[in-house]
Amino acid sequence: MEMxxxxxxxxxxxxxxxxxxxxxxxxxxxDSTKYIGLNDFYPKDDSLIxxxxxxxxxxxxxxxxxxxxxxxxxxxxxxxxxxxxxxxxNGNIIITTNICDSIEYNITDTTxxxxxDSKIRGKVFSVIIPEFQVLNQYFVNxxxxxxxxxxxxxxxFNGLIGLKYLDNKCFTLSYPLxxxxxxxxxxxxxxxxxxxxxxxMEYYKMHPYGVHFKGRVNDQVAIIYFDTGKSHSAINQNLVxxxxxxxxxxxxxxxxxxxxxxxxxxxxxxxxxxxxxNRNVESNLPVGIEIGSxxxxxxxxxxxRTNNQNLLLIH
Numbered sequence: 001m002e003m004x005x006x007x008x009x010x011x012x013x014x015x016x017x018x019x020x021x022x023x024x025x026x027x028x029x030x031d032s033t034k035y036i037g038l039n040d041f042y043p044k045d046d047s048l049i050x051x052x053x054x055x056x057x058x059x060x061x062x063x064x065x066x067x068x069x070x071x072x073x074x075x076x077x078x079x080x081x082x083x084x085x086x087x088x089x090n091g092n093i094i095i096t097t098n099i100c101d102s103i104e105y106n107i108t109d110t111t112x113x114x115x116x117d118s119k120i121r122g123k124v125f126s127v128i129i130p131e132f133q134v135l136n137q138y139f140v141n142x143x144x145x146x147x148x149x150x151x152x153x154x155x156x157f158n159g160l161i162g163l164k165y166l167d168n169k170c171f172t173l174s175y176p177l178x179x180x181x182x183x184x185x186x187x188x189x190x191x192x193x194x195x196x197x198x199x200x201m202e203y204y205k206m207h208p209y210g211v212h213f214k215g216r217v218n219d220q221v222a223i224i225y226f227d228t229g230k231s232h233s234a235i236n237q238n239l240v241x242x243x244x245x246x247x248x249x250x251x252x253x254x255x256x257x258x259x260x261x262x263x264x265x266x267x268x269x270x271x272x273x274x275x276x277x278n279r280n281v282e283s284n285l286p287v288g289i290e291i292g293s294x295x296x297x298x299x300x301x302x303x304x305r306t307n308n309q310n311l312l313l314i315h
Contacts, residue, residue, distance in 0.1 A: 030232070030250040030273070036257075037267035038298040043195075043315045046174055046300050052190060053172070053181035059135055061085070061178040065157060067231035068293050070173070072161055072180060075133040076103040081158045083134070085180065086229030089162030090209050093129065093142060096149035098156045105129050105146065113147060118206070118280045122151040134161055135182050160229070163209035163303075170304040173228075175297035188304045188313055197263025199312040201303075204281040211303065212281065213312055215288070216261035222288025223281065224262060226301075226312075230292030237274040239288055245274055260289060263314060 043049070050058065061070045062082050071082035074093075081099055095103065109126040124147040131140050149156050171182040192198060202212040202223065211226035218239045237245065240254045247253070257270045277287040302313040 029246065029248045029253050029271075032271045033253070033273065034270040035267060035295065035298075036270060038295065041265065041267070041298045041314075042176065043300055046177060046315070049187075049191065049300065049302075049315055050172060050174065050177070050179060050181055052187040053183055056136070057183050058179050058181045061175075061180055063178070066155055067153075068297065069231060070175065070178075070180070070228055070293070072134060074159065074161060076129075077131065079103065083159040083161045084157055084229060086160045086162050086227070087211050088227040088229040089160045090164065090207050091145065091162065092164065093132070093134075093144040094160040095127070095129070095144060095146050096152075096157060096159050097147070098149050099158045100146055103129075105144070107146065111145075113145070113151065122147065124148075124151070134165060135180070137165065163211075166303070166305070167209060168305055170302065170306050172300070172302040173296075174300050175293070184306065186304050186306045186309070188302065188309075188311055191302065191313060191315070197265060197314045199263055199314070201310045201312050202281070202283065203310055204279075204283070206280040211312065212287075214285065215263075216259070217288030218258045220288065221285060223279075223283055223285050224260070225277075225279065225287055225290050226296060227290055228293055228296060230290055231294060232273055233269070233292045233295050234273045234275045234277060234290050235269070236277040236286050236288050238286065240274060251275065260291075265314070 059072060061072060063070060064082060070085045072085045073080050074083045105127040107125045107127050111124055111126050113121045113124045115121050124145050127144050127146045129142050129144050166182060169182050169184060170186045171180060173180055199213045204212060212223050214221060215224040220239055235254060235258055244255045245252050246255055252274050254272050254274050257268050258272050259266055259268050277290055279287050300315040304311040
């Protein structure tokens with residue numbers, strides 16, 4: 001009987017250790033992603049580039065969230081809140097239930113928000129916001145959206161500001177310096193020389209303010225998409241071998257390396273996250289990669305949309 005009891009406890013111990021090992025492995029999948037060749041992307045003369053802007057055109061970014069997504073200050077009368085600066089938000093300002101009891105707004109309708117491939121994400125409220133300020137711009141009776149923060153995130157946040165509010169502007173984004181510089185005038189003409197890539201971006205009706213352009217992913221011509229609102233970049237699952245895709249609670253990953261080519265530069269992602277990257281875009285090319293803040297923090301980039309231009313400059 002004693003031997004049976006000992007064997008029983010040994011079996012329990014073995015099962016416990018196996019479960020612990022599997023749990024550690026599942027946490028390791030996302031942590032095993034590595035970026036090769038990105039450390040040389042960020043220029044050493046970043047301060048000289050930002051000197052092209054006046055001091056009052058430079059806005060301090062915060063990163064007070066677990067996802068390392070840049071945040072810009074938004075003012076509602078005397079109250080200031082950090083809002084996530086989200087390239088993926090093509091609409092008007094979004095406020096969430098995290099601050100809805102602290103600011104003024106009027107609900108006008110109930111509508112839906114959609115995923116990038118036009119599927120319903122959740123129910124939201126259309127609102128009119130009496131006034132707010134962001135990036136040296138003042139808005140009165142602006143249309144916006146009120147949504148539950150959990151529609152977009154696993155952690156509470158105050159709201160989203162997208163690139164619609166930088167239309168007809170030229171701006172430079174620096175994660176290391178925590179600066180977003182915005183001007184009514186282009187700096188691109190002064191920056192065409194040197195080790196920089198000037199890229200003509202694509203325009204899509206369903207994503208008019210999105211940052212999309214042609215590049216190469218895993219040696220295939222594809223659309224590359226920049227999205228500051230994503231914490232983790234992801235490769236199109238159809239561009240890699242399916243028999244080398246592994247999954248756990250943190251997502252699906254490709255057990256291999258993928259080369260990304262942007263302009264004259266390239267870098268490699270080892271063990272990248274993979275997913276369905278379909279977006280409602282008018283292109284025969286696949287969206288090869290969604291590049292989020294985990295990679296964009298290595299870039300110093302300027303976007304110029306002054307004078308009907310649609311240019312991306314990677315310094």
